[in-house]
Amino acid sequence: AEDTGVRVELAEEDHGRKSSIALRLWVEDPKKLKGKPKDNGAIEFTFDLEKETPDDVAQEMIDSGFFHESDLKIIAKSIRDRVALIQWRRDRIGPRIQ
């Protein structure tokens, strides 16, 4: 995945069984964003792999004032790339504890 300057990581161990997981997002390189982020903290949130889309979360982060509207795409892409990796890993490994 291309480096967007925004880092999204798992905020908890993923055992591959729950549809919702905790993720943590923070801006590693603010110069890559169009707008100025509200602060440089890490934002932790829960994401439902089955029911939600990265764009939903990105829009809610903008509504909540964390990022500027013009950064919607880059925030959504950063979340999408991490979610794709989690899904790929789950498809390969499956639920670890049967």
Next chain:
Amino acid sequence: SSFTQVVHSAGRRFIVSPVPESRLKEQ
């Protein structure tokens, strides 16, 4: 504590905490 919580109108909670220095790229 240095954690702040923001709840979006759709109900999602965002918990903001400081990023460990080690994780921030050199500015």
